[in-house]
Amino acid sequence: MGTTKIDAPAGVPFIDISREFDAPRELLYRAYTEPELVKQWLGPRKYEMVIDRWEPRDGGTWRYVHRDDDGNAYGFHGVFHGPQSVDGMLQTFEFEGAPGHVSLDSLKFEEQDGRTVIRTHSVYQSLEARDAMVASGMGEGVNEGFIRLDDLIARLLAKEPAGVGSAT
Amino acid sequence: MGTTKIDAPAGVPFIDISREFDAPRELLYRAYTEPELVKQWLGPRKYEMVIDRWEPRDGGTWRYVHRDDDGNAYGFHGVFHGPQSVDGMLQTFEFEGAPGHVSLDSLKFEEQDGRTVIRTHSVYQSLEARDAMVASGMGEGVNEGFIRLDDLIARLLAKEPAGVGSAT
Numbered sequence: 001m002g003t004t005k006i007d008a009p010a011g012v013p014f015i016d017i018s019r020e021f022d023a024p025r026e027l028l029y030r031a032y033t034e035p036e037l038v039k040q041w042l043g044p045r046k047y048e049m050v051i052d053r054w055e056p057r058d059g060g061t062w063r064y065v066h067r068d069d070d071g072n073a074y075g076f077h078g079v080f081h082g083p084q085s086v087d088g089m090l091q092t093f094e095f096e097g098a099p100g101h102v103s104l105d106s107l108k109f110e111e112q113d114g115r116t117v118i119r120t121h122s123v124y125q126s127l128e129a130r131d132a133m134v135a136s137g138m139g140e141g142v143n144e145g146f147i148r149l150d151d152l153i154a155r156l157l158a159k160e161p162a163g164v165g166s167a168t
Numbered sequence: 169m170g171t172t173k174i175d176a177p178a179g180v181p182f183i184d185i186s187r188e189f190d191a192p193r194e195l196l197y198r199a200y201t202e203p204e205l206v207k208q209w210l211g212p213r214k215y216e217m218v219i220d221r222w223e224p225r226d227g228g229t230w231r232y233v234h235r236d237d238d239g240n241a242y243g244f245h246g247v248f249h250g251p252q253s254v255d256g257m258l259q260t261f262e263f264e265g266a267p268g269h270v271s272l273d274s275l276k277f278e279e280q281d282g283r284t285v286i287r288t289h290s291v292y293q294s295l296e297a298r299d300a301m302v303a304s305g306m307g308e309g310v311n312e313g314f315i316r317l318d319d320l321i322a323r324l325l326a327k328e329p330a331g332v333g334s335a336t
Contacts, residue, residue, distance in 0.1 A: 092247075
């Protein structure tokens with residue numbers, strides 16, 4: 001199981017995250033682009049995950065809602081910039097609880113010897129918005145989501161060990 | 169005629185631009201969203217401006233090409249995030265001559281007494297990318313574009329003095 005590294009460097013409005021997974025990048029790309037897979041891992045376990053739309057293509061939009069047992073709902077949405085592929089993804093991100101604060105999030109899949117490091121680089125419109133995102137406890141949610149992603153790829157690899165990596 | 173202020177603050181990857189125009193914000197919003205108007209002002213005069221697409225709505229994409237007399241072509245593209253309105257616009261921006269470097273650009277129209285200040289705030293994925301944009305001479309192009317925008321709104325106001333501001 002990999003270790004999630006989250007870096008919020010002083011003085012610049014960035015958040016950088018890296019995490020290694022025991023899977024080829026094609027499988028991780030599927031987990032990030034197929035909504036039936038995305039809903040199985042993105043975010044903490046305690047939320048019900050409802051994906052309104054998930055269109056990983058230039059100009060495609062995405063939106064999902066996390067609901068907890070107390071009836072609270074947390075919506076998120078954004079758009080994809082440019083072609084999305086195993087070579088990288090790029091999207092905007094807005095938490096609907098803090099409307100008007102938008103980040104630009106890039107993602108890379110770096111595969112070596114069958115394992116893949118995911119690296120995200122998020123840029124915020126102000127240092128204050130970046131700091132608020134860090135203070136929101138996002139790190140815990142990201143880490144728990146990645147543990148769920150470990151489980152998802154293990155299930156997918158167990159189901160179709162020969163098929164993975166042949167599709168592009 | 170207004171003065172274009174361009175600020176690239178030290179240590180953070182931002183470019184902030186402000187410029188006052190002698191027009192209500194509804195007219196400026198039209199100049200930013202109607203492609204037949206956009207092509208009349210955006211960028212330096214020396215380029216032929218060809219707009220491939222200009223879709224100011226959530227998930228809409230935009231692309232244009234500047235061509236000079238020597239046959240050089242400079243393409244730019246991006247996507248719009250969220251609803252676009254006189255209350256603000258938000259889009260990604262990529263110069264195709266430096267692929268992979270994308271900024272997130274917000275725009276506000278601040279009207280007072282019939283005049284409108286346009287403020288843009290652009291965030292880059294690195295300080296180096298921001299500095300490269302400044303070094304590219306973008307300031308001169310921005311300023312010349314705004315002078316052309318002065319001319320455009322003067323033409324529009326002369327043509328339809330009573331109609332401006334009534335449409336939303």
